[in-house]
Amino acid sequence: MNDLYYEPAIAKFKLPLPPTSNHSYTPAVVGGNSTIISKKEHKQYKQDAAILLSNQHQLMNNIDRNAYERIIRQIKKDNVFIFIDVLFFLENILQRDEDGGLKCVQDVVCHHIGINDKYVLDAHPGKRKAHGEPRCEVTVYIANQENTL
Numbered sequence: 370m371n372d373l374y375y376e377p378a379i380a381k382f383k384l385p386l387p388p389t390s391n392h393s394y395t396p397a398v399v400g401g402n403s404t405i406i407s408k409k410e411h412k413q414y415k416q417d418a419a420i421l422l423s424n425q426h427q428l429m430n431n432i433d434r435n436a437y438e439r440i441i442r443q444i445k446k447d448n449v450f451i452f453i454d455v456l457f458f459l460e461n462i463l464q465r466d467e468d469g470g471l472k473c474v475q476d477v478v479c480h481h482i483g484i485n486d487k488y489v490l491d492a493h494p495g496k497r498k499a500h501g502e503p504r505c506e507v508t509v510y511i512a513n514q515e516n517t518l
Contacts, residue, residue, distance in 0.1 A: 379440045379451075380509040382425055382478065384418050386457060387411075387470035387505065415477050422481040440511070441482055450490040450512040453478060458499040458506065467494040470505065478507055 388410045429437060443449065455474050457467060471494045479486040490512045 378508045378510055380437060380482075380507075382422055382481075382507040382509075384421055384474065384477070384505045384507065385414075386459070386503050387414050387418070387473040387477075389465050389469040411473060414473060415480075418474075418477040419481060422477065426481075444488075444511065445483055448488065450488050451482075451484070452510040452512050453489055453492045454495070454508040454510075455492065456495045456497055456506045458497050458502060458504045460499045460501075460503055462496050462498060467496045474505055474507060478509065482509070 388408075426434065426437070444451065453475055455471055457465070457470065459465065471492055475486050475489055475492055479489065
C-alpha cells in the first residue's frame, strides 16, 4: 500500500509575489555549454525573499522558533521529504499562471530551510483573490510515506 500523508504544518511564510517563470530564467551559453540562468529580477527576488524569511524566523516566539529549528535539524539529518503549498494572492486571478512562480518560491524556501529542493515530494500552487494585498503564502509540511521509498 502506498499511503502518502503529511504532518501538521512546520512553517508558514508570507512573501511578495515572485517574478513569473517568463521573467526568471533565460537561455545562455556558459563555457561552451547551453544552460538556463537566472535573470536579474529573479536573483533580486531571491535575495529579498531570503531577508524576509530570516526576519519572519526571528519574529517567532522562542517556543515556536525552538520547535521549528528542532524540526529543521531533523529534516536535514534524516533527509526527510517535505510538501510545499504555495498560494498566490492576485488582484486579477487571470493575471498569471498558478505555477509561474512556484519554482522560484520553492528555491527560496528550501534554501532558507537549508535543504536541497530535490526533497520536495509535492508542491501545490494555487491562486486566490488578493483584496488589496498581493502576496504569496507558503506552508511547509513534513511528508510521511509508508512503503513508497
